[in-house]
Amino acid sequence: QTAAPCPPRRPRYAPRMSPLPRRYAEEEVSEGDGDGGEAAGHAHTTPSSLLSLPPSVAGFDDFFPSILGRRRRASGEGAAGEQQQPSSGSLAGRGRDNLGGHWKAGSLACAAAEVLVDLAPALLAPLHVEQKRALVSACLRRGPALSSVGTLRVERARVLESVRGANLHGRVHIAFIGENGSGPGVRREFITLAAQELLHPSRDLFRSRDGGRTYQPSPSPNPSPEALGHLTTAGRILGLALHTGDSVPLSLTSVCRKSLLGLPITEEDISALDPGPHGFFARKVEYLRECKYKEDGLTLADLDLFFTEVIDDCPPHDQTANQAMAELVPSGSSVAVTEENLSEYLTLLCEFRARGAVAVQMSALAAGLNDLVPPHVLQALTAFVSSQELQQLLSGLPEIDVDDWQMSSRCTNGLTPSSNLTAMFWRLVREMDPSERALLLRFATGSPCVPVGGFANLIGFSGQPHPFTLSLRRGVGWFPTASTCANTIYLPPYTDFNQMKTNMSLAIRSDCFEERNVVR
DSSP states (O other), rough: OOOOOOOOOOOOTTOOSSSSHHHHHHHHOOOTTTSSSOTTTOOOOOGGGGGGSOHHHTHHHHGGGGTTTTTOOOOOOOOOTTOOOOOOOOGGOOOOOOOOOOOTTTTTTHHHHHHHHHOOOOGTTTHHHHHHHHHHHHHHHTSSSGGGOOOOEEEEHHHHHHHHTTTOOOOOEEEEOOOOOOSHHHHHHHHHHHEEEEEOOTTTTESSSSSSSBBOOOOOOOOOOOHHHHHHHHHHHHHHHHHHHOOSOOOOOOOHHHHHTTOOOHHHHHHHHSSSSTIIIIIIIHHTTTGGGGGGOTTTGGGGOOEESOOOOGGGGGOOTOOOOEEEEEEEEGOOOOOOTHHHHHHHHHHHTHHHHHHHHHHHHHHHHHHSOHHHHHHHHHHHHHHHHHHHHHHOBBOOHHHHHHTTTEEEOOOOSSSHHHHHHHHHHSSSSSHHHHHHHHHHHHOSSSSSGGGGOOOOTTTTBOOOEEEESSSSSSOOOGGGGGGGOOOOOOOOHHHHHHHHHHHOOSSSSTTTTTTO
8 A cells, every 4th residue: 555645734934825914903012112113003004005915925924024124022132232122113023033133145134035026126115224234235235247256446536437337247357556555444445535526626526515415517618528437337336335334434415316217306405405504595596485585675677688508507616607508498588587486497407416417426326326326226126226315335335423433343353342552442432523533433444424224234254244353463563554445443551541542643634554554
């Protein structure tokens, strides 16, 4: 006799598919959820977009619970002292996943989210921006363009010229000519130097009208091929940052970010381009729209306006003579602005100032970004990444939080958190101004930017998180040294605070790795 065949067993990992998961509407979040979720009694509702998904995606919550960051709250497991995050929706309200607060690019959670990037990216919008960074990096790294790894040798004094036309894909190794260094720290140093060259006033590639907080490509009637080539390189560097999770010390205006994402531009975005009472929006748009010219005893006809606008309304070096004009409509130089067409004129004026004046420059910047970020990925980004989140993905956090820095650090090689030398170091950091802290962070990590998620997300040589580390320096030498790929500062055994302060100031202000004696 032959035994009857056994029915196939259901694998443990097989999802319990249901046409509509009801846990969103039925389950309440307790006050002890661990990540600042909604208060008890406020139930989640099913996203409307989930109703139209096939069962294989609708059962996503059952199959990959880690994508929702479900905590093992019943058993109280999880990292002690884990930083709490605010709730932002049915997905992010669950907090981070069970990976110690960090989404690894190869994790089950991130792999599951990659599926939704292609199928329903809007469902990822409530995720924490830190998780979105890991997800974007994972999506970009899965392409065939990353099959080869090469080394790009860069001349430190001519960074932009050294990499013009180069393939800056996510796995490229950066090495400075004449120096024996490689790894993430060198790559971060390269990105920082490239950003400094892009923002240098002599190149006039980017300009800021809000005191250096944000930058926009400089308008020019006839940009040179060299300038457009550098803007394309800038786009590739932004794409490289999205690949690797590094931060670029180049904060773009909201108009620029939304143009790259293809998002609509609002009046607030245009106003932020040139803020203040003497900015473009106040002195032109509001002046005309609110008829403030009547307060001066003038009429609209007295202003002698036509459907034209100067291409560069704030040229460098006070070059105000012979400014090139652009027509907002065909034959605009002969179309006068009247009460009847004033609204159309203001609309065209804002559109030109936001996009038209820098159309060629933005095309070059977008072309460089598209070299590393495929159009379908960029299109998916618009569904779950906002303009402000893109700013964080590209440039990190806007300020250095010393408390977070200290809490996320560790001590090795004879130092402990309670050592006198450690206490002197953090006293020095707290006494520094923001610019000095940025120099110190660059000295230690290669970048003056804090990554999304804070100092706990600093990346080490292996590409995995590596905390900022203080280590006791052995041997001869009284200047601090650093290993940027290990996010480590080696401190000599100082006993005098003023000596530490003086030597640290000299070290972080040195021009290159050799001068500041960086340990690799």
